[in-house]
Amino acid sequence: MKMFDLGQTGLKVSELCLGTMTYGTQTSEADxxxxxxxxxxxxxxxxxxAEMYPVNPISAETVGRSEEIIGRWISANxxxxxxxxLATKHSGKGLSHVRNGAPIAKDTIQDAVEGSLKRLKxxxxxxxxxxxxxxxxxMFRQNxxxxxSKQDKKITLENMYECLVTLQDQVKKGNIRHFGLSNESAWGxxxxxxxxxxxxxxxxxxxxxxxxxxxxxxxxxxxxxxVNEGVGLMAFSPLAAGLLTGKYLDGNVPKNSRKLxxxxxxxxxxxxxxxxxxxxxxxxxxxxxxxxxxxxxxCRTRPFMCSSIFGAxxxxxxxxxxxxxxxxxxxxxLDLINETHKLNPMPY
Numbered sequence: 001m002k003m004f005d006l007g008q009t010g011l012k013v014s015e016l017c018l019g020t021m022t023y024g025t026q027t028s029e030a031d032x033x034x035x036x037x038x039x040x041x042x043x044x045x046x047x048x049x050a051e052m053y054p055v056n057p058i059s060a061e062t063v064g065r066s067e068e069i070i071g072r073w074i075s076a077n078x079x080x081x082x083x084x085x086l087a088t089k090h091s092g093k094g095l096s097h098v099r100n101g102a103p104i105a106k107d108t109i110q111d112a113v114e115g116s117l118k119r120l121k122x123x124x125x126x127x128x129x130x131x132x133x134x135x136x137x138x139m140f141r142q143n144x145x146x147x148x149s150k151q152d153k154k155i156t157l158e159n160m161y162e163c164l165v166t167l168q169d170q171v172k173k174g175n176i177r178h179f180g181l182s183n184e185s186a187w188g189x190x191x192x193x194x195x196x197x198x199x200x201x202x203x204x205x206x207x208x209x210x211x212x213x214x215x216x217x218x219x220x221x222x223x224x225x226x227v228n229e230g231v232g233l234m235a236f237s238p239l240a241a242g243l244l245t246g247k248y249l250d251g252n253v254p255k256n257s258r259k260l261x262x263x264x265x266x267x268x269x270x271x272x273x274x275x276x277x278x279x280x281x282x283x284x285x286x287x288x289x290x291x292x293x294x295x296x297x298x299c300r301t302r303p304f305m306c307s308s309i310f311g312a313x314x315x316x317x318x319x320x321x322x323x324x325x326x327x328x329x330x331x332x333x334l335d336l337i338n339e340t341h342k343l344n345p346m347p348y
C-alpha cells in the first residue's frame with residue numbers, strides 16, 4: 001500500500017480510501033463494520049464520509065446514518081481511532097434534507113461540525129470538507145451547460161473569508177484538524193488558497209472531485225494547481241460508479257447493484273461510455289490485469305493524486321479492490337490508455 005501526502009498537512013494517507021456513502025442503505029451496519037476492519041488490517045488508513053450520507057437513495061430519514069454507523073464502530077474500537085484519518089463533509093446549498101438547503105456559511109459551520117462529531121462519536125475530524133460550492137459546480141454532468149456569468153464575485157469571496165475564519169475557530173477548539181474542498185473548480189480553489197495565505201487561515205489540503213478513466217476533467221487547470229500548490233486530489237468514483245468493472249455491459253444489472261436504484265448511474269451510463277469501457281476492458285485483457293485493477297492502478301500514477309475513494313456495497317467486493325495495490329502499469333499499457341482516451345474523451 002503506497003502512502004501519499006495529504007496536501008501540505010504533514011499527514012500521509014493510503015492510496016486507497018474507504019468510501020462510505022452506501023452505509024445505511026445498500027450496506028448493512030454489520031457489513032460496514034467488516035469493511036472498516038478489513039481495510040484497516042490491509043493498511044488503508046483513510047475513511048471518507050459526509051453528513052448527508054447515505055445515498056442510493058438520499059432521504060430525510062437516512063441523513064446522517066452513515067456517520068452514525070461509523071460512530072458506533074469508533075465507540076466500540078476507541079483504541080483504534082488514532083490509526084486512521086477520518087474525513088467528512090458539510091452539505092451545501094440546495095440539499096433540502098440538511099438545514100433546509102441552507103448554504104455553507106459562518107452560521108452553519110459550527111452546528112454542522114458538532115453534529116458530525118456527535119454522530120461519529122469522536123473528539124476530532126481530521127479532514128473537514130465543503131461538499132460543493134454555494135455558487136454551484138460543473139461536476140455531475142453539469143459541465144455541458146455550466147454558466148458562471150450569474151455569480152457574484154464579491155459575495156463569493158466574502159463568504160469564503162467568513163467560512164475560513166469560522167474554520168479557524170473550529171481548529172482552535174480541536175474539533176477539526178484540516179480543511180478540504182469537494183466538487184470545486186480551479187478558480188474557486190485558487191481563491192480559497194489566496195485568502196488563507198493572506199489572512200493566515202486554514203489552508204486547503206485536498207480537493208475531492210470525480211476522476212476516473214471515463215471522467216478526466218481534472219487533467220488540465222486543476223492538475224496544474226494541485227501540483228504547484230500542494231493540494232492533492234481525492235478521486236471519487238474511480239471505477240465510474242462500477243462501469244469500469246464491465247459488470248453493466250450488454251444491459252446487465254447485477255443483484256443489489258447501484259444500477260437497480262439509479263438506472264443511468266447519474267448520467268454516466270450511455271452508448272459512448274459503453275464503447276470506452278469496452279476499450280479499457282480490452283487493454284486490461286491484453287495485459288492480463290483485472291479491469292478494477294487497471295482503473296485503480298492508473299489513478300495511482302497521476303501526479304496530483306492523494307487517494308482514490310472506492311465504495312463497496314458488500315465486504316465480499318473488497319479483496320479484489322485491495323488487490324489493485326500490487327499492480328503496476330508499464331509504459332506500453334499507459335500509452336494505450338492515453339490513446340484510448342483520445343478516441344473516447346469524456347464520454348459522459
